[in-house]
Amino acid sequence: MRPAMQLALVALLAACGGDKDGGGGKKKNPTTTTTTTTDTGAPTTGSDMLSVEVAQMAAGDTGTVLVEVEVAEGDASFQVTGSVAQQGFVSLIDIRAPDGSSVAHWSDWWSSPRSLMNGFFGYDPVTAVQWPVRDDDGPLVPGTWQVRLAATDADLVPLSGESMEVTTMVKADDDLGQGDVLVQIVYAEGVDQDPAVVAGVEAAVERWREVWAAYGLNLTESYTTSTLDPDLPFTYTGADEVAQLPKPEGALRLIVGEKIGNERFTYGISAGIPGTAIDSRHTYVVLAWLVHAGADGVLDPGDTSLMGETMAHEVGHYMGLYHPVESDYTAWDALSDTVECTGANGCESQLGSNLMFPYSICDNSGCVAAEDMTVDQVAVKQRYVSTL
Amino acid sequence: MVAPVGQRFVDAVAGSRVVQWRWEVTVLLWTWATAMAVEPAPEAPKLADDAQLSEVVDVAEPPEAEALRRALSMRHAVPCAELEAGLQDPVAALQWAVVSIPQPPWAAMHAAECLAVGHGDVVAADLERWVTDPALKGLGMQTLGLLPHLSEGVAVQVTRAALAGELADRATRVARDDERPAVQALLLAPVEATP
Numbered sequence: 001m002r003p004a005m006q007l008a009l010v011a012l013l014a015a016c017g018g019d020k021d022g023g024g025g026k027k028k029n030p031t032t033t034t035t036t037t038t039d040t041g042a043p044t045t046g047s048d049m050l051s052v053e054v055a056q057m058a059a060g061d062t063g064t065v066l067v068e069v070e071v072a073e074g075d076a077s078f079q080v081t082g083s084v085a086q087q088g089f090v091s092l093i094d095i096r097a098p099d100g101s102s103v104a105h106w107s108d109w110w111s112s113p114r115s116l117m118n119g120f121f122g123y124d125p126v127t128a129v130q131w132p133v134r135d136d137d138g139p140l141v142p143g144t145w146q147v148r149l150a151a152t153d154a155d156l157v158p159l160s161g162e163s164m165e166v167t168t169m170v171k172a173d174d175d176l177g178q179g180d181v182l183v184q185i186v187y188a189e190g191v192d193q194d195p196a197v198v199a200g201v202e203a204a205v206e207r208w209r210e211v212w213a214a215y216g217l218n219l220t221e222s223y224t225t226s227t228l229d230p231d232l233p234f235t236y237t238g239a240d241e242v243a244q245l246p247k248p249e250g251a252l253r254l255i256v257g258e259k260i261g262n263e264r265f266t267y268g269i270s271a272g273i274p275g276t277a278i279d280s281r282h283t284y285v286v287l288a289w290l291v292h293a294g295a296d297g298v299l300d301p302g303d304t305s306l307m308g309e310t311m312a313h314e315v316g317h318y319m320g321l322y323h324p325v326e327s328d329y330t331a332w333d334a335l336s337d338t339v340e341c342t343g344a345n346g347c348e349s350q351l352g353s354n355l356m357f358p359y360s361i362c363d364n365s366g367c368v369a370a371e372d373m374t375v376d377q378v379a380v381k382q383r384y385v386s387t388l
Numbered sequence: 389m390v391a392p393v394g395q396r397f398v399d400a401v402a403g404s405r406v407v408q409w410r411w412e413v414t415v416l417l418w419t420w421a422t423a424m425a426v427e428p429a430p431e432a433p434k435l436a437d438d439a440q441l442s443e444v445v446d447v448a449e450p451p452e453a454e455a456l457r458r459a460l461s462m463r464h465a466v467p468c469a470e471l472e473a474g475l476q477d478p479v480a481a482l483q484w485a486v487v488s489i490p491q492p493p494w495a496a497m498h499a500a501e502c503l504a505v506g507h508g509d510v511v512a513a514d515l516e517r518w519v520t521d522p523a524l525k526g527l528g529m530q531t532l533g534l535l536p537h538l539s540e541g542v543a544v545q546v547t548r549a550a551l552a553g554e555l556a557d558r559a560t561r562v563a564r565d566d567e568r569p570a571v572q573a574l575l576l577a578p579v580e581a582t583p
Contacts, residue, residue, distance in 0.1 A: 296526055306493065362495075
């Protein structure tokens with residue numbers, strides 16, 4: 001984010017979110033609720049259920065909307081997704097528990113070297129807020145929770161009266177030790193015409209399944225083809241074609257292309273940390289298969305193993321995980337059981353086999369398997385709203 | 389007690405995060421330069437098994453080899469300019485990386501990409517080899533995808549070579565999409581297949 005934009009966003013958030021303990025944001029926004037609770041029909045364990053409610057809201061004078069989330073006994077987590085027009089941006093101001101206390105506030109995370117969720121930074125017109133994120137955030141007590149979102153324009157000026165679609169998903173889950181995750185794998189145009197690539201992707205998915213299964217995460221995938229550009233030029237902007245792809249409700253989406261056309265320096269990207277579980281222009285993880293094939297262009301078993309780990313890594317971001325340590329060793333995730341190492345050697349020895357470590361550790365004979373997750377990392381994924 | 393808005397504004401700006409997520413791409417310039425400076429790990433040169441790769445250049449290991457391997461192994465790649473900022477001889481070091489870092493597979497690909505985009509005129513012979521050698525199909529496909537980033541002379545050279553090889557269909561597509569008449573003109577002339 002450009003410094004000027006940071007300044008503007010800080011000013012905006014300070015203006016509309018400065019009162020951490022008071023009730024400054026309790027003025028109700030005009031709201032039209034258009035959808036009511038549904039069951040996704042996705043495979044579930046026990047009495048798991050995902051309730052979905054969609055409301056059309058109008059931002060107040062400071063560009064904010066106040067979303068109320070009704071939490072019942074047995075609910076494990078919720079996700080609120082705010083969507084504005086493509087030229088706008090949505091950011092999280094704060095989350096308040098039923099007793100009125102602030103449990104997550106932008107000012108606590110804006111300058112922190114630890115990362116909790118991207119929502120505080122207002123990167124996109126579609127922003128998902130997941131709560132709770134960590135075990136440390138405590139259980140989701142019954143009552144009315146409040147989530148304040150801000151709508152801004154491209155210069156981060158508050159959009160008074162802006163229409164924001166707000167989707168609230170609440171998950172009931174009686175067993176956070178086991179979870180089923182539905183993933184739709186979408187081939188960009190032409191990618192599935194090469195049998196070798198299809199075989200490589202399927203082998204990679206098996207590796208992904210193996211990595212997750214060790215932690216009680218059961219992957220259920222479906223495959224579909226599409227006419228999406230295999231250069232994946234929409235990676236940063238989202239695309240109407242993506243929003244129009246039919247998707248099982250609550251399913252995550254992995255789009256496999258040949259390369260990431262407008263960002264040559266990436267091999268896989270998550271559209272959010274966390275990403276939204278609703279259908280939108282920004283509902284995807286993208287993966288470039290060609291760079292995983294290497295110089296010879298052939299997806300051999302070593303390559304597919306790494307590609308499977310990349311899939312699990314990127315979808316891990318989508319479900320709310322950050323790298324345990326960033327590549328410069330000066331920033332970390334907000335989890336308490338991932339080591340806060342400060343240098344290459346220490347980080348590689350302590351975290352090098354972690355699924356979310358930012359790089360692969362290889363020599364000419366192969367790479368360290370990136371397959372470990374800590375208890376807290378698993379809990380983040382199990383708590384993700386569409387992990388049922 | 390909440391600090392005044394103005395003070396919080398100043399504090400927040402002064403303490404802004406070192407690493408800002410923008411769709412999870414990480415910026416690493418100074419760290420990379422630091423790593424280059426403090427963590428060289430001299431090793432005997434290790435060549436990839438693929439003889440076709442090692443034919444390309446004299447693959448002397450650069451002094452920054454270990455840091456270069458680490459940077460090229462990032463799942464979210466370090467931009468070429470940042471990679472090269474810490475290299476004494478970027479072209480030689482990247483050529484070494486292409487032939488000497490077989491794992492992870494994206495390491496050699498990213499090194500090749502940096503060579504093509506930033507030094508295409510210098511490594512034109514390498515690019516031509518990549519688009520014609522069936523054993524280097526991945527490099528060839530990537531190189532053709534980077535055609536708009538190559539100078540016109542190199543783009544013509546690479547496209548002409550590719551049109552005569554196994555990547556001819558792909559070369560035809562990218563040449564058709566290229567805005568330069570000299571590149572498009574290659575589609576009008578018959579191309580003799582490489583023996």
